[in-house]
Amino acid sequence: MSSADQPIVLGFETSCDETGVGIVRGTELLADAVATSVNEHARFGGVVPEVASRAHLEAMVPTVHRALETAGLKLGDIDAVAVTAGPGLAGALLVGVAAAKAYALALGKPIFGVNHLAAHVCVDQLEHGKLPQPAMALLVSGGHSSLLLVPDVATDVRPLGGTIDDAAGEAFDKVARVLGLGFPGGPHIDRAAREGGDPDAIAFPRGLTGPRDAPFDFSFSGLKTAVARWVEAKQRAGEPVPVADVAASFQEAVVDVLTRKALRACKENGVDHLLIGGGVAANSRLRTMAVERAEAVGVRVRVPRPGLCTDNGAMVAALGAELVAAGVEPSRLDLPADSSMLITDVTA
Amino acid sequence: MLLLAFDTATPAVTVALRGDEGVLAEHTEVDARRHGELLAPGIEKVLAAAGCSRTDLTGVAVGVGPGPFTGLRVGLMTARALGDALDIPVHGVCTLDIVAAAVAADGAFAVATDARRREVYWAAYDVTGRREGEPAVDRPAEVADRLTGLGVAGQGSRLYPEQFPRALDPELPSAAVLAELTARLLREDPERLLPPEPLYLRRPDAVEPGARKAVTQA
Ligand SMILES: [Zn+2]
Numbered sequence: 001m002s003s004a005d006q007p008i009v010l011g012f013e014t015s016c017d018e019t020g021v022g023i024v025r026g027t028e029l030l031a032d033a034v035a036t037s038v039n040e041h042a043r044f045g046g047v048v049p050e051v052a053s054r055a056h057l058e059a060m061v062p063t064v065h066r067a068l069e070t071a072g073l074k075l076g077d078i079d080a081v082a083v084t085a086g087p088g089l090a091g092a093l094l095v096g097v098a099a100a101k102a103y104a105l106a107l108g109k110p111i112f113g114v115n116h117l118a119a120h121v122c123v124d125q126l127e128h129g130k131l132p133q134p135a136m137a138l139l140v141s142g143g144h145s146s147l148l149l150v151p152d153v154a155t156d157v158r159p160l161g162g163t164i165d166d167a168a169g170e171a172f173d174k175v176a177r178v179l180g181l182g183f184p185g186g187p188h189i190d191r192a193a194r195e196g197g198d199p200d201a202i203a204f205p206r207g208l209t210g211p212r213d214a215p216f217d218f219s220f221s222g223l224k225t226a227v228a229r230w231v232e233a234k235q236r237a238g239e240p241v242p243v244a245d246v247a248a249s250f251q252e253a254v255v256d257v258l259t260r261k262a263l264r265a266c267k268e269n270g271v272d273h274l275l276i277g278g279g280v281a282a283n284s285r286l287r288t289m290a291v292e293r294a295e296a297v298g299v300r301v302r303v304p305r306p307g308l309c310t311d312n313g314a315m316v317a318a319l320g321a322e323l324v325a326a327g328v329e330p331s332r333l334d335l336p337a338d339s340s341m342l343i344t345d346v347t348a
Numbered sequence: 349m350l351l352l353a354f355d356t357a358t359p360a361v362t363v364a365l366r367g368d369e370g371v372l373a374e375h376t377e378v379d380a381r382r383h384g385e386l387l388a389p390g391i392e393k394v395l396a397a398a399g400c401s402r403t404d405l406t407g408v409a410v411g412v413g414p415g416p417f418t419g420l421r422v423g424l425m426t427a428r429a430l431g432d433a434l435d436i437p438v439h440g441v442c443t444l445d446i447v448a449a450a451v452a453a454d455g456a457f458a459v460a461t462d463a464r465r466r467e468v469y470w471a472a473y474d475v476t477g478r479r480e481g482e483p484a485v486d487r488p489a490e491v492a493d494r495l496t497g498l499g500v501a502g503q504g505s506r507l508y509p510e511q512f513p514r515a516l517d518p519e520l521p522s523a524a525v526l527a528e529l530t531a532r533l534l535r536e537d538p539e540r541l542l543p544p545e546p547l548y549l550r551r552p553d554a555v556e557p558g559a560r561k562a563v564t565q566a
Pocket residue numbers: 116120141143278279310311
């Protein structure tokens with residue numbers, strides 16, 4: 001059923017609040033089962049690590065079986081196990097790593113502890129085929145905002161820049177809260193903006209875009225504060241807050257900076273493929289603006305479908321399969337969960 | 349039978365293998381911060397030491413706490429996944445009962461383990477070694493008032509010698525004891541075995557946000 005270059009890999013992802021179990025054969029997606037505890041976190045306005053960790057333990061075995069059923073496989077068909085070793089929430093990672101080790105040990109198969117960010121990059125292979133190398137990757141979510149140069153997703157991933165304060169998705173969450181919209185903020189802001197919001201209504205600041213600023217780093221904290229100040233001024237003046245305009249203008253500021261920097265990185269590194277991943281990649285304005293601006297400079301944009309952009313097990317399995325095919329050494333059974341794993345380490 | 353037993357609800361990562369005749373191998377390491385790293389290799393070590401294969405296993409016994417959450421979950425996740433992948437039953441045992449089963453006391457006693465935040469997980473046991481009531485988490489002084497001079501096994505008595513002056517052995521649970529206890533319960537009283545559900549005894553630390561604070565000073 002499988003072969004050396006088309007290994008069947010079972011992937012585990014528990015770095016945040018999604019319990020993801022995916023199965024791939026080479027670059028073919030066979031199953032992507034996700035259980036989420038997002039509703040348990042909503043009333044706290046953010047992910048509560050202990051709540052997420054408890055939910056991972058309860059969801060794991062049933063999610064494995066949902067994935068196996070979808071793929072029409074048995075555990076005995078699995079050739080290798082892959083798991084997010086980091087970065088992420090320490091206690092949450094630990095549950096996935098423990099599960100992956102136990103399955104690998106019980107099945108007598110190799111285990112690959114992998115980097116969550118590299119997995120976000122690799123997942124696109126399941127949808128759009130082999131990633132052209134080198135590629136540029138813009139990863140934006142509630143937990144990360146990174147610009148990566150990817151000469152080889154199995155062995156060589158280089159960070160060009162990242163956020164110096166809030167992750168992009170976090171800014172969406174906080175602004176959604178200011179506007180009285182729900183958690184997580186991304187989809188709510190996106191929807192509000194599309195309901196007649198004018199992206200040019202308010203000129204919100206673009207962080208770190210001055211001539212002396214780090215060209216590939218991001219900052220969203222100042223923007224978030226500027227939005228809050230603007231809304232509060234309206235409220236104090238007793239005027240209605242134009243929610244759609246604020247959402248659209250905030251979103252425009254985020255998306256403008258993300259796409260501008262990503263394309264500059266492509267140009268400076270002579271890269272003509274830009275991959276966008278992470279939960280914020282589901283944002284409709286980000287997708288549209290990235291494609292428009294990229295086309296203008298001859299860069300092809302690749303964005304996996306929304307379900308593969310958010311955290312999932314298939315992305316981990318995809319990277320695991322890539323590592324098997326590349327002949328990378330498996331991890332040892334004492335591999336640690338590393339909450340601050342560096343992106344330069346694709347495997348643990 | 350070939351029973352794999354382990355407990356990760358205290359600083360000890362303890363693993364043992366028991367065959368029909370008794371315990372075949374035990375491996376214990378004490379490192380409160382490395383449960384996730386030590387457990388799977390520990391399982392491989394006891395299998396290798398006993399010359400057994402993972403596919404020979406007929407059951408898993410796991411300590412279900414109470415214990416600090418991250419370590420406890422490593423044990424439970426491992427037990428559940430092994431049970432699932434090998435299609436064998438997983439039996440839970442209260443970690444305090446594992447400590448209690450190794451106490452050689454000539455009367456009633458108690459077990460107290462470290463719950464961090466200056467509290468202990470604890471339970472009292474009668475003269476036959478049977479637990480009285482459910483395990484609880486409390487401050488050492490409150491527990492000491494309830495125990496009135498009983499000997500106390502477990503790390504709690506080492507951490508709080510003023511409250512628990514009569515320290516009993518053992519300090520930490522042993523998987524060999526867990527394996528023996530589970531084998532006996534399977535034989536004599538299987539109803540007393542627990543499902544592999546964690547005994548957290550505490551709610552997650554999480555505070556619902558109040559009204560949002562303005563960033564501008566009014
Ligand atoms: Zn992610």
